[in-house]
Amino acid sequence: MEEISDVKVTKYIPTIYTRPRTVEYIKNGTLRKRSIMAEKNGVVIIIYNKTRDVLVLVKQFRPSAYFCQVNEDDFLLDTIDTKKYPPKLGITLEFCAGLVDKDLCNEEIAIEEIFEECGYNVEIKDLEEICTICNLTDTTGAKSFFYYCEVTDDMKVSNGGGVEGENIEVIDMKVDDVIQYGTQDYVQSPACFLFGLNWFLYNKYRK
Ligand SMILES: Nc1ncnc2c1ncn2[C@@H]1O[C@H](COP(=O)(O)OP(=O)(O)O[C@H]2O[C@H](CO)[C@@H](O)[C@H](O)[C@H]2O)[C@@H](O)[C@H]1O
Numbered sequence: 001m002e003e004i005s006d007v008k009v010t011k012y013i014p015t016i017y018t019r020p021r022t023v024e025y026i027k028n029g030t031l032r033k034r035s036i037m038a039e040k041n042g043v044v045i046i047i048y049n050k051t052r053d054v055l056v057l058v059k060q061f062r063p064s065a066y067f068c069q070v071n072e073d074d075f076l077l078d079t080i081d082t083k084k085y086p087p088k089l090g091i092t093l094e095f096c097a098g099l100v101d102k103d104l105c106n107e108e109i110a111i112e113e114i115f116e117e118c119g120y121n122v123e124i125k126d127l128e129e130i131c132t133i134c135n136l137t138d139t140t141g142a143k144s145f146f147y148y149c150e151v152t153d154d155m156k157v158s159n160g161g162g163v164e165g166e167n168i169e170v171i172d173m174k175v176d177d178v179i180q181y182g183t184q185d186y187v188q189s190p191a192c193f194l195f196g197l198n199w200f201l202y203n204k205y206r207k
Contacts, residue, residue, distance in 0.1 A: 004061055004087035009075040017099070039142040042135075043110045044097040045127070046146070046196045047118060048204065051153040054172040055200070056118050058094050061167070065188060066090025092188050093171065093181065095196050097144075106145045117168050119160030120151045130199060133192060144192055148204065175205060 012020065019038040024031065047056035069089040070080055098113035100106060107124045114120050130146035162168035173181070181187070182197050 004090070005082060007063075007066070007080040007082060007085075007087070008078070009067065009070075009080070016101075035139060036141075037139045039140045041100045041143040041145065042097055043100065043106050043113060043145045043147065044095050044192060044196060045110050045114055046095050046130075046148045046200050047114065047120070048148070048150050048200065049152065049172060050150050052172060054174055055178050055197075056096065056120075056151070057171045057173055057178070058096055058117050059091055059169040059171050060094070060162075061087060061090045062092045063090060065092050092190075094189055094193055100145075107147070110145075110147050110149075114149060114151075115158075115160075116163050117160050117166075118170050119158040120149075120155045121157045122149055122151060122155060126150070133195065135190075135192065146192075146196065146199070148200070175201075 017040065021036050021038050023034045023036055025034075026032070048054075049056055066085070066087065066089055067075070070085050074080060074084065096113050096117045098109055098117075100109055102109060104112070107127055107129075110127055111122055111124065114122050126149050128148040130148055133144045133146065135142050135144045160168065160170045178197060179201070182189075182194055187194065
């Protein structure tokens with residue numbers, strides 16, 4: 001797993017990934033304003049390795065998750081004390097996913113992510129489209145396009161791990177262990193992780 005140090009919280013630096021906006025509208029004759037983050041849509045792929053009866057998951061450091069574990073007083077001044085707040089506080093467990101940020105169809109993006117993050121070579125015919133979910137919070141309504149993909153060991157062609165220093169750790173987890181993980185009091189995963197797990201259990205597993 002990657003080494004994280006010198007974590008700072010700075011003022012917002014614009015990138016192509018998040019565009020803060022305010023949406024104004026009239027509701028019942030009254031002007032209302034809502035701050036939003038215009039975010040890109042993404043694909044999420046539930047990968048099941050049937051050779052070894054495991055779900056293929058990814059672990060990575062997510063700055064957004066880490067940030068939410070740190071008290072405001074401790075990030076306003078300087079570098080965050082990583083003894084007090086170890087980087088593992090920002091490690092999440094997720095399904096393979098990626099942003100729709102290229103001129104490719106969603107399935108092609110899913111295939112790229114499966115290869116880059118998890119190291120499996122799959123084709124469009126291996127993908128089953130599940131549904132599209134609005135990834136709703138008060139500040140985003142970006143869409144997540146969900147796919148299911150069964151793989152075998154002989155489709156694995158590299159270790160995965162992501163591109164450009166993403167340092168993603170691929171985790172093969174027995175389904176019972178994923179269920180145990182997903183039923184803890186606090187689950188450091190996106191809400192759609194639990195949707196994906198439940199979809200898999202209901203539609204694919206032990207049928
Ligand atoms: N906010 C940001 N600021 C700066 N650089 C950024 C950025 N978001 C992405 N990037 C850059 O884009 C690269 C590629 O990201 P990916 O397409 O692999 O999406 P990721 O797996 O991070 O999840 C993403 O897409 C999935 C699928 O929608 C979502 O679930 C998840 O929340 C989302 O981060 C990252 O390595 C990073 O360099």
